[in-house]
Amino acid sequence: MKYLKAEFPMAVALIVLSLGISLEHAAMEHGGAMLWGLLLVTLAAIIGVAFRISHHAEVLAMRFGEPFGTLILTLAAVSVEVVILVVLLQGTPNPTLARDTVFSAVMFDINGILGLAAIVGGLKHGSSKYNLDSANSFIAMLLVAIGIGMFIPDFVPEAQWKIYSAFSIGIMAIMYLAFLRLQTVEHRNFFEYTAGTEDEAHDLAHSPNALHIAMMLGAIVLVGVLSEVLSGLLDAGLSGSKLPKTIPAVLVALISASPEILTALKAARNNRMQTTVNIALGASLATVLLTLPVIEAIALFADKRIVMALTPIQGGLLLLTFFTVMNNLHDGETNAIEGISHFALFAAFIALVMMGLI
Numbered sequence: 541m542k543y544l545k546a547e548f549p550m551a552v553a554l555i556v557l558s559l560g561i562s563l564e565h566a567a568m569e570h571g572g573a574m575l576w577g578l579l580l581v582t583l584a585a586i587i588g589v590a591f592r593i594s595h596h597a598e599v600l601a602m603r604f605g606e607p608f609g610t611l612i613l614t615l616a617a618v619s620v621e622v623v624i625l626v627v628l629l630q631g632t633p634n635p636t637l638a639r640d641t642v643f644s645a646v647m648f649d650i651n652g653i654l655g656l657a658a659i660v661g662g663l664k665h666g667s668s669k670y671n672l673d674s675a676n677s678f679i680a681m682l683l684v685a686i687g688i689g690m691f692i693p694d695f696v697p698e699a700q701w702k703i704y705s706a707f708s709i710g711i712m713a714i715m716y717l718a719f720l721r722l723q724t725v726e727h728r729n730f731f732e733y734t735a736g737t738e739d740e741a742h743d744l745a746h747s748p749n750a751l752h753i754a755m756m757l758g759a760i761v762l763v764g765v766l767s768e769v770l771s772g773l774l775d776a777g778l779s780g781s782k783l784p785k786t787i788p789a790v791l792v793a794l795i796s797a798s799p800e801i802l803t804a805l806k807a808a809r810n811n812r813m814q815t816t817v818n819i820a821l822g823a824s825l826a827t828v829l830l831t832l833p834v835i836e837a838i839a840l841f842a843d844k845r846i847v848m849a850l851t852p853i854q855g856g857l858l859l860l861t862f863f864t865v866m867n868n869l870h871d872g873e874t875n876a877i878e879g880i881s882h883f884a885l886f887a888a889f890i891a892l893v894m895m896g897l898i
Contacts (some may be wrong), residue, residue, distance in 0.1 A: 546809075549588035549592050553585040553586070553588055553589045554586060557766055557769065559581075560578060560769035564578070564772055568773065579773040579774065582769050582773065583791065583795075586763055587774070587795055587798050589766070590617075591802075593756050594613070594617070594800070594803065595799075597612050597752075598613060598803060600612050600752055603749065613823075614822045615830075617797070618823070620760060621792055621796035624767045624792045625638060625835070626834070626838065628774070629838065630771070631774070631775050634788070635845075637788060637789055638831070638835040638846050638851065639690065641792045641831070642828060643789075643850065644786070644790050644792070644793035644889075645823070645831075646827065646828070646861070647886060648793045648794065649824040650824055650861055650865055651861055651885045652883070653736040653804045654678060654821075655885075656879065657808035657875065658816075660805055661808035661876075662874065662875040662876030662878075663876050664811075667873045668811060668813035668875075669872055669873050670814040671814055672869070672870075674817060674818065676762075676871040678824075679862070679865060679866060680822065682824055685828040685832075686828055689708055689712065689832040691850065691855070693848045694849030694850040698845070702844045705836045705840055709837055711793035712829045760870055774788050776876065784893055784896045786893055788859055803815075807819070813874055820822055854898060857889060868881065
């Protein structure tokens with residue numbers, strides 16, 4: 541009974557799904573409070589399911605330990621993001637949705653998660669230590685991946701986009717597999733940091749791993765179905781309105797980042813900054829190396845180019861983010877001041893979104 545109660549958000553999501561399917565067309569016709577009310581309820585249900593996915597991933601992460609644990613957490617989050625993104629791409633044509641989603645996810649992960657966690661950890665512990673090699677490895681891979689996937693496409697002519705798209709899919713797959721190997725085998729110690737006073741969480745449920753895997757997969761499918769309802773409601777709500785067109789991308793990033801934010805903050809409070817760094821930078825890297833190839837593959841299959849090149853303002857904010865993270869993560873310690881600098885960039889990102897400039 542205790543475990544069934546824990547899955548209450550899943551039951552609520554199923555109820556919301558049935559309501560969404562039955563009321564979707566009426567809400568789209570009437571618009572107004574009914575439309576936005578159903579949209580917000582559906583969004584809340586998806587976030588609730590995302591938290592359950594994160595919970596089951598966290599249990600598995602505790603059992604497998606670092607760095608496998610963080611890999612499980614980031615892959616679970618990215619799978620939610622990819623599923624929602626693929627569903628939304630089937631709605632009203634939005635050629636920049638994938639680019640804006642990946643960009644928003646990086647802003648949430650690096651400036652939002654890392655910024656908040658560094659503030660929380662800094663205020664409680666003064667400074668928190670982590671393995672510097674892991675931060676350097678993540679940043680190096682991120683710079684190359686974003687350069688290949690989001691900077692260079694701006695210079696690829698229309699006649700050759702398929703060739704470059706196929707190349708980017710292949711090279712990013714190689715990069716991720718290589719990084720996965722190095723993170724879990726040859727350079728596993730880069731992504732571990734153990735302090736003598738550290739209290740690690742322990743899983744006391746003794747439930748089988750297969751159960752948690754099954755619940756994760758079922759929840760991801762539920763997210764996909766709920767996203768179908770959300771997609772229709774978003775298209776109707778944004779049609780003809782003056783709301784920023786990047787709202788769907790920001791919502792996708794928010795859904796995937798929500799559980800990670802709580803996990804990272806919990807780790808920061810417990811002086812486990814290595815877990816926070818792994819989550820923030822690892823989620824960004826997984827988003828770029830896993831989401832972009834999927835979207836490029838869809839574009840090739842549909843024979844329709846998807847815009848992945850960053851706008852000037854997106855590129856500028858991303859460069860500022862990388863300059864800041866490289867300057868802050870250079871000594872193996874974080875503090876609240878470094879966290880505030882990242883959070884200021886995150887606030888700038890939100891302000892620019894609300895102004896319709898991103």
